[in-house]
Amino acid sequence: MERPNTRFEGLRSFDIDKVAAAAGEDPDVLRMENLDTDLAPPPAAVEATRAAVGEARGNSWLPFTGLPELRAAIAADLERRSGRRYDPGAEVVVTSGGTSGVLPALFAVSEPGDTVVLTDPTYAGLLQRTRLAGARPHLVPLVPDAAGWRLDRDALRAAEAARPAALVLMSPSMPSGCVLDEDDWTAVAELCERTGAALVYDAAMERILYDGSPRLHPCRFDGLAERTLIIGSMSKEYRMIGWRIGYVAGPRPLLARVAQAVIYNTTVASGFAQLGAVAALTDPAGGGVAEAAAEYRRRHDTVLAQLAGLPVVPAGGGWSCLVDARPLGLTAPDLSARLLAHGRVAATPMTAWGERVAPHYVRLVYSREPVERLAGLRARFDAAIKGA
Structure with a gap:
């Protein structure tokens, strides 16, 4: 007989895999449901x-916290981004992708029953892992307008009453x-200063910014560096999805807890993939990050131009934007189903990505589809809305 388990109460399905399975392998379908990308990884990383592969250094359990050269490369990159110098040996741990660092970070800064502040919408992987850690999500709305999304700072300040143990934030935020x-x-x-809360900062898309978006790092703000755990990833900025290499960095006392949780969960990330990550981080060409961000901006602008007059909210960075189903007289799951059935567009409803805001939206990911294919998006939307 199955025993109850409260860790899974309130957990919701991603739905991405369901949409992907429904889309099948039809080449006519615009694949806008998932964060894969058609932009190549850095050649230096591939080489x-x-x-x-097959070398002893790339085929070892040790060290459990990551190869020294990779931790050093991460620390050097973080110093350029944040202005803070991290000790590679004690303040950086390598993880099997950025998302596998989320639970260890939450374990390090919260107890079961604690309140953790996130935004609505937010990446479902952050929200659902918060629940799996036994914490109670307190969601602060993101508010859409013609210029994009903004944080409801009044609601953020009001979260003080919940005495949060941590804030889990991402910028640019998914979705x-x-x-x-x-x-x-x-x-x-x-x-954070008033409540003593820690900050878990998901920096996976930090440099995928569009023109005019601020290039800011939280550790440059007074009081945040000593209470912030940074979660990074090679998947998004460097397009190295299959490598599954990420990291957590932060102050030594917190990182010691994170490292223990990482070791006793995944033990170690792939050795040869770690060496590929070193090459990307030390690539004199910058790993193609700036060029990729510029291409994603072109695709974003194409989506907005195609959907002019429809309830799509501009993004300031990242790989995706959101469409509000309500002005179209639909729910998000209905719009998602219509887009696939009538428009041949695979797009995921944001049911699991928040509580009051996210469930009304469908996400359009443009990281995998070139401008030439996105140029037909309006016709596909019109067919979906008409249902024919």
């Missing part, structure tokens, strides 16, 4: 990984593409 500005981060720093 280094191939060279490492909205919301980019937090200086006033947002100042409000975050003030809330």
Whole structure:
């Protein structure tokens, strides 16, 4: 007989795999449901990984916290981004993809029953892992307007009453593409100072910014560096999805807890993939990050131009934007189903990505589809809305 398990109460399905399965292998379908990308990984990373396959250094359990050269490369990259110098040996741990660092980070900064603040919408992997850690999500709305999404700072300040143990934030955020500005981060720093809360910052898309979006790092704001755990990934900025290499970095006392949780969960990330990540992070060409961000901006602008007049919210960065189903007289699951059935567009409803805001939206991911194919998006939408 199955025993009850409260960790799974309130957990919701991603739905991405369901949409992908329904789309099948039809080449006519626009694949806008998932964060795969057709942009190639850095050639230097591919070459280094191939060279490492079968070599002893790439086929080892040790060290459990990651190869020293990779931790050093991550620390150097973080110093450029954040202005803070991290000790590679004690303040950086390598993980099997960025998302596998989320639970260890939550274990390090929260207890079961604690309140953790996230945004609505937010990446479902952050929200559902918060629940799996036994914490209670407190969702602060992101508010859409013609310019994009903005953080409801009044609601953020009001979260003080919940005495949060931690805030879990991402900028640019998935799935909205919301980019937090200086006033947002100042409000975050003030809330953390007043409550003693830690910050878990998902930096996976930090440099996928569009023109005009602020290039800010939370650790540059007073009081945040000593209470922030940074979760990074090679998957998004460097397009190295299959490598499954990420990291967590932060102050030594917190990182010691994270490292224990990582070791006793996944033990170690792939050795040859780690060596590929070193090549990407130290690539004199920058790993193609700037060029990829510019291409994603072109695709974003194409989507917005195609859907002019429809309830699509602009993004400030990232790989996706959101469409509100309500003005179309539909629910998000209905719009998703119609887009696939009548428009041949695979797009995921944001049912599991929030509580009050996200479930009304469908996400359009443009990381896998070139501008030429996106140029037919309006006709597909019109067919879906008409249901014919």
